[in-house]
Amino acid sequence: MVSITISNRSNFMDFKQLRALVTVADTGNVTRAASLLNIVQPAVSRQLRLLEEDVGATLFERGRHGMELTQAGQTLVEYARRVLHELDRARAELKPAKGTIGGIVTVGLLPSTCDLLSSALVESIAQTYPGIRVRISMGYAGHLQRWLEDGEIDVALLYDPKQTKTMQVTPLLDEGVWIVGLPETGFRADQPVSFSKLNGMPLVLPSAPHGLRSLIENAAMLMDMPLNIVAETNAMSIQKSLVLAGHGVTILPTIAVADDIAKGELAAAPLIEPSLNRTIVLALPANRNSPSSVHCVVSALVQCMKSSVRNGDWPAARWLTG
16 A cells, blocks of 8 residues: 655745845845845845745835835844844854854943953954954943843943843943043043032933933932033934033043043043942843853953953943952
């Protein structure tokens, strides 16, 4: 007796389809996506069609600016990026040079720390762990924490985060937050300024709910002192440029303005009564295992930070660990 079985193979999501989705989302154009993927345009269109059949939803609509993601498309793209990121990491980790550690590690750095740490970290990894490729993502603490919890980054520097079940944190250093203005303000590192002196001063501050904004507002609330906020921004570069243009003074960690002070473009002084300080912590995910490549990068990052503090390159910072 001969038995014949006929199977109906349904569509299923594969990595080529996900790459097509992400590439079209990034370019907004099927033709450009095909060129980047090194395949013909009909193949890209077919992969998108199969993907839409698989998920049962339309992923793109044609708009004035090209292919635009639908709500379903936006949701799927977020997951697709994570999947492809993990695949790239796995490939890099499985194919290192003999006797070396390999992998792709994404590090989340705060805007105030990026200029100081990025080059030193990349150089350290290149010399010590040539099989590891470092990706650096810059963002404010709230964004970095979300990216870490979502698996988009592997390790992050954060300011005083709330303890969660999804993160393990290690305090690394305390840094002072200073008042910053043009040189004619007369601010000096050896002449602290009382917080009460801010009363009436035009202030350029980060937009709420930025952690620094909360720190400043809490201090003002304790003193029952109104703040004269003339401008708000969610970009540190704009915050500094507004001060340079003479719109007011601002409050920033000294590392953020160290170069500007050295060039004589800005001046800064410690704030007292109360003094404002923040703790920078190293954050790792607690809900997933970190490969050896991540631990190597963490070690290099911590060493770069420690050296910066000890060499005086990180003003008003105090190292907390051994």
